[in-house]
Amino acid sequence: MLKLSDIDLNLLVVFDLLYQERNTRRVAERLSITQPAVSHALKRLRTLFGDELFERTSTGLAPTPGADRLYGPVSEALVQLQETINLSDDFEPAISQRTFQLSMTDIGEIVFLPRLMQKLAVVAPGIRLSTVRSHNDDLKRDMEEGRVDLAIGLIPQLGAGFYQQRLFIQRYVCLMRQGHPLARDSFDLDAFNAAQHAVVIARSTGHGQVEDGLAKAGITRPVCLEVPHFAAVPYLIRDTDMVVTVTSKLFEATGEIFGLCAFDHPLDLPEITINLFWHRRFHQDAGNRWLRGLIFDMFAE
Numbered sequence: 001m002l003k004l005s006d007i008d009l010n011l012l013v014v015f016d017l018l019y020q021e022r023n024t025r026r027v028a029e030r031l032s033i034t035q036p037a038v039s040h041a042l043k044r045l046r047t048l049f050g051d052e053l054f055e056r057t058s059t060g061l062a063p064t065p066g067a068d069r070l071y072g073p074v075s076e077a078l079v080q081l082q083e084t085i086n087l088s089d090d091f092e093p094a095i096s097q098r099t100f101q102l103s104m105t106d107i108g109e110i111v112f113l114p115r116l117m118q119k120l121a122v123v124a125p126g127i128r129l130s131t132v133r134s135h136n137d138d139l140k141r142d143m144e145e146g147r148v149d150l151a152i153g154l155i156p157q158l159g160a161g162f163y164q165q166r167l168f169i170q171r172y173v174c175l176m177r178q179g180h181p182l183a184r185d186s187f188d189l190d191a192f193n194a195a196q197h198a199v200v201i202a203r204s205t206g207h208g209q210v211e212d213g214l215a216k217a218g219i220t221r222p223v224c225l226e227v228p229h230f231a232a233v234p235y236l237i238r239d240t241d242m243v244v245t246v247t248s249k250l251f252e253a254t255g256e257i258f259g260l261c262a263f264d265h266p267l268d269l270p271e272i273t274i275n276l277f278w279h280r281r282f283h284q285d286a287g288n289r290w291l292r293g294l295i296f297d298m299f300a301e
Contacts, residue, residue: 014041017030022061051067099128100149106230107231108131109231113131143278146279149288166273167275167300169274170272170274171264178260186263192266196242196243219267230246237260
């Protein structure tokens with residue numbers, strides 16, 4: 001029977017990262033050590049547990065059933081230990097000079113940042129925010145390693161290992177300029193099919209479900225413009241007769257400024273749950289707790 005005194009804790013850290021990365025080079029980069037050092041640690045782990053743990057395949061290291069059984073308890077224990085040693089961290093927002101990295105879309109920047117920056121100027125003037133666009137596995141890795149503190153949006157790929165808190169639910173609307181020929185008392189499916197459309201192709205976001213919903217409904221509307229970002233939408237439709245399907249929050253933030261109007265979408269598109277995400281490694285980090293609490297207090301509905 002193994003005792004804790006028989007185990008070098010650093011070996012468990014290497015095991016945890018090997019299970020995540022399935023690649024000794026990437027583990028070496030994350031730990032700032034050499035690749036031979038990682039291979040040596042793996043050799044010691046194999047001896048310690050009497051199991052190969054990882055087998056080499058054409059796509060990288062594949063965990064054995066023994067490694068699968070070990071990973072959950074080992075990973076959870078490391079998280080608990082990390083949280084315990086950080087419990088004494090002090091964080092004073094009024095004097096902090098910390099920079100927080102937030103992952104969000106450009107529509108998130110439009111909705112959240114103006115009010116959030118106004119609030120920070122009063123309660124935490126030394127804090128800086130930096131927003132990033134991280135995608136899929138990059139976002140998971142960036143949050144695991146602390147390069148991204150919080151993520152906001154519809155991000156279904158953030159599952160195991162992440163906490164989430166619901167901020168609000170959005171619905172889809174059809175956005176157009178005031179005075180648009182189709183801006184009548186109602187905007188039905190015939191009007192939708194007759195309109196010239198701009199489409200936002202926001203990759204790695206939940207917005208792709210719009211196109212999936214339209215395809216399932218057999219809708220083939222005239223598309224005359226595709227753009228990769230939401231921020232351009234108000235400018236594009238202010239002076240044209242294009243219609244665009246967006247979330248209601250974009251209309252709330254820009255409708256009055258740009259002279260736009262919105263109609264309930266004629267199709268029964270799913271509503272969007274906008275969540276706040278953080279990695280479990282930083283669940284007890286004092287600064288992370290403070291910022292996510294501030295965001296929740298300001299924006300949760």
